[in-house]
Amino acid sequence: MTVEPKLYQVDTFAVGNRLLDPAQRSEQARADRSNAITSGHRACQGCGEVLGARYVLDAAMRATGGNMVAANATGCLEVFSTPYPETSWQLPWLHSLFGNAPAVASGMAAALRAQGRSDTRVVAQAGDGGTVDIGFGCLSGMFERNDDVLFVCYDNEGYMNTGVQRSGATPPAARTANTKALGPEPGNAFGQGKFVPLIAMAHEIPYVATATVADLRDLEAKVETAMGMSGARYLHVLVPCPLGWGSASEDTIKVARLARETGIFPVFEAERGRITAVSKIRRWQPVEEYLRIQRRYAHLFGEPRRDDIVARIQAQADHNIDRFGLLDDDPGYEQDQE
Amino acid sequence: MPVRSQIEGSQAVARAVARCRPQVVAAYPISPQTHIVESLADLVRTGELDPCEYLMVESELGAMSACIGSSAMGSRTYTATASQGLLFMAEALFNASGLGLPIVMTVANRAIGAPINIWNDHSDSMSMRDSGWVQLFASSNQEAVDLHVQAFRLAERLSLPVMVCMDGFVLTHAVEQVDVPEQDEVDAFLPPFTPRQQLDPAQPVSIGAMVGPEAFTEVKYLMHARQMQALDEIPRIAADFEAAFGRPAGGLVRPYRTDDAETVVVALGSQVGTIEVVVDQLRDEGHPVGLLDVTCFRPWPRDEVRRALAGAANVVVLEKAFAVGAGGIVGQNTRLALAGTPTVVHDVVAGLGGRPVTAAAVRGLLDDVLAGRVDPHRLHFLGLRTDLVDGQLRRDAASVPGPHAESMLREAGVIGSGSH
Numbered sequence: 001m002t003v004e005p006k007l008y009q010v011d012t013f014a015v016g017n018r019l020l021d022p023a024q025r026s027e028q029a030r031a032d033r034s035n036a037i038t039s040g041h042r043a044c045q046g047c048g049e050v051l052g053a054r055y056v057l058d059a060a061m062r063a064t065g066g067n068m069v070a071a072n073a074t075g076c077l078e079v080f081s082t083p084y085p086e087t088s089w090q091l092p093w094l095h096s097l098f099g100n101a102p103a104v105a106s107g108m109a110a111a112l113r114a115q116g117r118s119d120t121r122v123v124a125q126a127g128d129g130g131t132v133d134i135g136f137g138c139l140s141g142m143f144e145r146n147d148d149v150l151f152v153c154y155d156n157e158g159y160m161n162t163g164v165q166r167s168g169a170t171p172p173a174a175r176t177a178n179t180k181a182l183g184p185e186p187g188n189a190f191g192q193g194k195f196v197p198l199i200a201m202a203h204e205i206p207y208v209a210t211a212t213v214a215d216l217r218d219l220e221a222k223v224e225t226a227m228g229m230s231g232a233r234y235l236h237v238l239v240p241c242p243l244g245w246g247s248a249s250e251d252t253i254k255v256a257r258l259a260r261e262t263g264i265f266p267v268f269e270a271e272r273g274r275i276t277a278v279s280k281i282r283r284w285q286p287v288e289e290y291l292r293i294q295r296r297y298a299h300l301f302g303e304p305r306r307d308d309i310v311a312r313i314q315a316q317a318d319h320n321i322d323r324f325g326l327l328d329d330d331p332g333y334e335q336d337q338e
Numbered sequence: 339m340p341v342r343s344q345i346e347g348s349q350a351v352a353r354a355v356a357r358c359r360p361q362v363v364a365a366y367p368i369s370p371q372t373h374i375v376e377s378l379a380d381l382v383r384t385g386e387l388d389p390c391e392y393l394m395v396e397s398e399l400g401a402m403s404a405c406i407g408s409s410a411m412g413s414r415t416y417t418a419t420a421s422q423g424l425l426f427m428a429e430a431l432f433n434a435s436g437l438g439l440p441i442v443m444t445v446a447n448r449a450i451g452a453p454i455n456i457w458n459d460h461s462d463s464m465s466m467r468d469s470g471w472v473q474l475f476a477s478s479n480q481e482a483v484d485l486h487v488q489a490f491r492l493a494e495r496l497s498l499p500v501m502v503c504m505d506g507f508v509l510t511h512a513v514e515q516v517d518v519p520e521q522d523e524v525d526a527f528l529p530p531f532t533p534r535q536q537l538d539p540a541q542p543v544s545i546g547a548m549v550g551p552e553a554f555t556e557v558k559y560l561m562h563a564r565q566m567q568a569l570d571e572i573p574r575i576a577a578d579f580e581a582a583f584g585r586p587a588g589g590l591v592r593p594y595r596t597d598d599a600e601t602v603v604v605a606l607g608s609q610v611g612t613i614e615v616v617v618d619q620l621r622d623e624g625h626p627v628g629l630l631d632v633t634c635f636r637p638w639p640r641d642e643v644r645r646a647l648a649g650a651a652n653v654v655v656l657e658k659a660f661a662v663g664a665g666g667i668v669g670q671n672t673r674l675a676l677a678g679t680p681t682v683v684h685d686v687v688a689g690l691g692g693r694p695v696t697a698a699a700v701r702g703l704l705d706d707v708l709a710g711r712v713d714p715h716r717l718h719f720l721g722l723r724t725d726l727v728d729g730q731l732r733r734d735a736a737s738v739p740g741p742h743a744e745s746m747l748r749e750a751g752v753i754g755s756g757s758h
């Protein structure tokens with residue numbers, strides 16, 4: 001976003017579209033947007049994943065002039081979008097399996113190269129399970145070969161489609177269906193899990209970025225940047241899941257924003273393995289603000305309170321802030337009133 | 339005229355595949371398939387096969403998945419694998435057939451571990467017999483070459499995937515005379531790929547949507563119906579092939595001296611050559627014996643098998659795989675074909691993990707069958723080393739611990755001191 005956000009709505013920092021130059025407005029503000037995933041799907045109310053997918057795909061459709069195809073892994077996004085005999089997809093779309101979307105996309109890109117159709121582009125998408133766990137071998141292969149694919153991971157930090165089980169992207173202490181709040185170490189274990197954007201960077205692919213559904217223009221801009229490049233590109237989008245996280249469906253954006261403002265989820269861009277831009281925290285918040293509004297962490301605030309665990313999560317956020325430089329010494333803006 | 343040259347089976351298949359002009363090849367190496375895919379990589383590199391994208395994927399799941407993406411994108415697509423690799427693809431195999439994608443794959447047949455074993459049998463292909471792929475078995479390298487050319491035409495005509503099975507090492511690594519069809523001949527036989535379904539931004543479709551109980555049966559029924567259509571299509575393609583290339587190849591089954599035969603051997607793959615020799619011997623000695631070479635195992639050509647076997651008193655199914663805990667696989671299918679006839683079917687497992695199926699062994703088996711010494715109610719293992727298994731069964735009964743493969747090798751004196 002290049003316009004100084006002097007005016008913003010309370011609590012959101014979002015500049016009203018009508019205040020922006022038309023060229024900078026969200027794709028969703030255009031009457032001729034593609035509606036790549038159209039209404040009628042069966043996502044839960046407040047689903048961050050479908051919101052993210054809508055913004056990503058419409059931005060990619062704009063960037064490619066509608067000349068693109070999508071490969072989709074099994075997961076909520078696939079299941080809620082194609083209940084027989086309906087489909088929400090307004091673009092050529094293929095669902096194959098849970099763990100192979102990156103390779104399916106590689107095959108699509110290879111076919112397009114062989115047909116001499118460099119104008120048609122390939123986007124692949126999966127949940128965190130399909131990306132960081134079962135699809136990881138195929139993903140790393142796709143990166144390593146630098147196939148011309150934008151891979152988008154919608155990270156809701158668990159296997160939501162199968163009823164909210166732990167994935168390699170589930171954060172410590174979070175309650176899932178198989179990491180319940182039982183025993184002395186309630187919820188998901190500390191010292192496990194992986195942050196795949198950094199692993200993607202280690203492949204030195206042209207572009208890696210993270211984003212959240214709290215900053216949808218930022219998300220769109222990253223898609224645009226990615227589609228302006230060729231080779232393997234990776235976009236990791238944090239998408240709160242009201243059902244799995246136990247957050248209110250109207251709080252999806254707020255939860256995503258708190259993930260960024262606490263430092264829990266670092267938002268940045270990287271090219272060829274080097275970080276090129278970091279979204280600074282605008283108004284720092286302690287992790288408790290983030291944790292308290294999600295029932296998956298309710299066991300930290302019951303009787304007895306587990307301040308020790310909250311402190312460990314805070315330490316992780318602090319580590320991210322330090323590692324990615326998320327807090328400027330001078331934030332350059334005034335804190336506003338709630 | 340094609341030049342008959344001395345060539346390794348894998349090289350011949352790679353060249354034949356290249357002349358079918360696949361636009362995408364995605365493969366992962368595994369013995370004994372390696373020479374095929376290495377050779378294709380060479381042909382792409384030198385520009386002999388162009389345009390073609392050769393994807394060196396990270397696994398067989400990746401290979402088949404890339405084939406799915408490529409085929410759905412409208413490109414003619416090929417891969418090859420064997421054994422553990424075929425199993426590693428299993429999920430994507432069912433997906434490719436469920437989506438009706440006309441991918442062609444060579445399976446260089448090899449045993450499945452444990453114990454790990456790189457040599458030939460048919461356990462790999464047989465384990466995927468219900469995956470919805472057409473399965474054609476080559477009896478020679480010439481037939482392997484010819485089946486690949488036919489496979490692309492079949493796959494694309496019906497929009498379903500086809501597996502060409504050729505015995506690992508026995509065929510893939512054998513150097514012999516093979517006619518590799520010339521480019522112009524293949525071009526005349528195999529029209530360019532016109533996909534039935536395709537991902538196209540101009541006409542967006544959703545492929546691979548979820549289907550619930552309300553229509554799942556119907557989707558599966560249609561898969562079956564398409565395979566049944568292949569039973570008509572395969573002989574047509576074989577006839578066209580013979581007209582174009584001047585030699586017979588393919589088809590559903592190939593009866594050999596089955597007219598008036600009282601005993602018929604049923605077999606798949608390279609062992610049929612050996613069995614033909616034994617059949618000739620026995621015929622020379624006055625025994626009415628024949629052979630049924632099953633080229634197409636999936637779809638199962640029930641009527642053709644029945645027609646070829648129904649007159650026989652005894653059928654001996656010699657197969658390089660079996661259903662552990664149940665019995666013969668081809669045997670079960672053969673019984674299905676012979677339902678209601680008095681023909682007796684013997685299941686004989688042979689050639690597992692590369693054990694040679696020799697003419698002498700087949701002759702001994704048939705002598706036993708002709709003399710009524712083979713009990714048709716028991717699964718028979720050709721050339722089973724009863725000394726080894728009996729010893730192990732005794733140890734098992736006595737609860738002696740340890741891995742049985744190693745214990746048997748010890749007893750055989752292959753490893754250790756031999757004392758136990």
Ligand SMILES: Cc1ncc(C[n+]2csc(CCOP(=O)(O)OP(=O)(O)O)c2C)c(N)n1
Pocket residue numbers: 049074075076077098099126127128129130131156158159160161162167
């Ligand atoms: C090979 C295989 N294993 C397991 C499953 C069951 N399964 C389907 S979706 C899913 C979880 C999806 O999680 P994720 O990728 O994070 O997507 P989400 O539903 O959370 O958006 C699982 C475990 C499957 N379909 N295939």
Ligand code: SF4
Pocket residue numbers: 042043044045046047048049050076080156160161240241242243244
């Ligand atoms: S379970 Fe979560 S990810 Fe799935 S549709 Fe509901 S809100 Fe979206």
Ligand SMILES: [Mg+2]
Pocket residue numbers: 127128129154155156157158159160167
């Ligand atoms: Mg998930």
